Amino acid sequence: MEYVIDIQNLKKSYKKRKSNELIEAVKGISLQVKKGEVVGLLGPNGAGKTTTIKMMCGLLLPNEGTVTINGIDMIKHRLKALRHISTVLEGNRNLYWRLTVRENMEYFSGNRGLSKKEISARIDELLERLNLTEKANEMVNSLSRGMQQKLSIAVAILANTEIIFLDEPTLGLDVEISYEIRKLLKEIAQEYNKTILLSSHDMPVVQEICERVVIINEGRIVTDDSVSNLLSLFDTKAYSFTVGSTLSLKDRETIEQQFIVQTEMNESGQSIVTVTIQHSDDFYKVIEIFKERNIVIEKVDRSIIDFEQVFMKIVKGETGHEVAVSV
Numbered sequence: 001m002e003y004v005i006d007i008q009n010l011k012k013s014y015k016k017r018k019s020n021e022l023i024e025a026v027k028g029i030s031l032q033v034k035k036g037e038v039v040g041l042l043g044p045n046g047a048g049k050t051t052t053i054k055m056m057c058g059l060l061l062p063n064e065g066t067v068t069i070n071g072i073d074m075i076k077h078r079l080k081a082l083r084h085i086s087t088v089l090e091g092n093r094n095l096y097w098r099l100t101v102r103e104n105m106e107y108f109s110g111n112r113g114l115s116k117k118e119i120s121a122r123i124d125e126l127l128e129r130l131n132l133t134e135k136a137n138e139m140v141n142s143l144s145r146g147m148q149q150k151l152s153i154a155v156a157i158l159a160n161t162e163i164i165f166l167d168e169p170t171l172g173l174d175v176e177i178s179y180e181i182r183k184l185l186k187e188i189a190q191e192y193n194k195t196i197l198l199s200s201h202d203m204p205v206v207q208e209i210c211e212r213v214v215i216i217n218e219g220r221i222v223t224d225d226s227v228s229n230l231l232s233l234f235d236t237k238a239y240s241f242t243v244g245s246t247l248s249l250k251d252r253e254t255i256e257q258q259f260i261v262q263t264e265m266n267e268s269g270q271s272i273v274t275v276t277i278q279h280s281d282d283f284y285k286v287i288e289i290f291k292e293r294n295i296v297i298e299k300v301d302r303s304i305i306d307f308e309q310v311f312m313k314i315v316k317g318e319t320g321h322e323v324a325v326s327v
């Protein structure tokens with residue numbers, strides 16, 4: 001199987017300016033993406049998302065590892081590899097501020113060897129789709145940040161490459177523009193069978209656009225799974241059992257062997273055992289354990305696990321859902 005993006009064991013360290021101390025931003029990331037896949041790179045601040053994307057799109061040279069785009073080695077044949085990708089980086093350095101919206105679209109397409117005539121109809125169509133028609137002749141520096149971001153994405157789409165990288169495409173944008181961008185990216189992926197890799201902090205963005213999610217933390221991949229699988233994990237229910245007495249260490253270990261458990265104590269010295277239930281059968285299994293070990297259940301409450309908690313659990317390696325990291 002040929003992958004359109006194939007990165008192997010990427011590593012990157014930065015040197016801190018004053019102390020010369022090394023920061024290992026990316027510690028050995030390997031990832032393969034098939035044609036037409038839409039992949040979300042999710043992770044907390046400082047996880048290494050931007051560094052990884054910059055290495056994939058040839059902006060940053062890795063200390064170790066390889067980046068192969070459509071079979072082309074990005075490090076050895078950068079220009080050739082760059083023909084297959086377009087990138088929208090976070091922030092607003094993707095555009096020329098002193099050119100108008102239309103001029104930016106024409107200029108960057110021209111760089112890709114597309115003539116004005118060739119792309120004029122596509123520009124009109126994209127402007128329309130992004131509600132930017134009225135702004136076509138306005139200078140980019142007079143646009144709102146959200147409009148600039150829409151334009152950056154339009155420029156990337158016009159390049160008509162097989163692969164599009166986007167770093168935090170909806171960061172800091174208002175609800176409406178974020179919605180438009182999500183809608184556009186989804187449509188583009190489906191209509192033109194593009195391979196898209198985007199980074200985000202934001203689960204709803206990933207959930208809506210991507211089929212697959214790769215969670216990275218501290219420079220390593222901790223989870224690589226389909227969004228639907230992860231959502232079923234996010235759907236996880238939890239029950240809090242208040243038991244008659246303090247749970248013994250042995251009791252706790254028995255439950256912990258099978259479930260994700262949090263134990264705390266209330267003021268009356270009773271243990272409150274919160275168990276994450278992934279399958280409905282599990283609820284009865286927990287009850288069975290309590291019964292076998294003669295633990296009296298005084299109260300059962302349903303607690304809700306939100307995405308944030310599950311995400312943090314994955315990041316901390318507490319769910320058993322992590323993948324092995326290849327080194």
Ligand SMILES: Nc1ncnc2c1ncn2[C@@H]1O[C@H](COP(=O)(O)OP(=O)(O)OP(=O)(O)O)[C@@H](O)[C@H]1O
Nearest residue numbers: 014015023025043044045046047048049050051052
């Ligand atoms: N140019 C740089 N010089 C020094 N350290 C850097 C540089 N760029 C990034 N880092 C450090 O590398 C680590 C990874 O940063 P990176 O920007 O790749 O993370 P990120 O996942 O994109 O974070 P965020 O969600 O905040 O955008 C962080 O500790 C960051 O401080």
Ligand SMILES: [Mg+2]
Nearest residue numbers: 049050051090
């Ligand atoms: Mg970043």
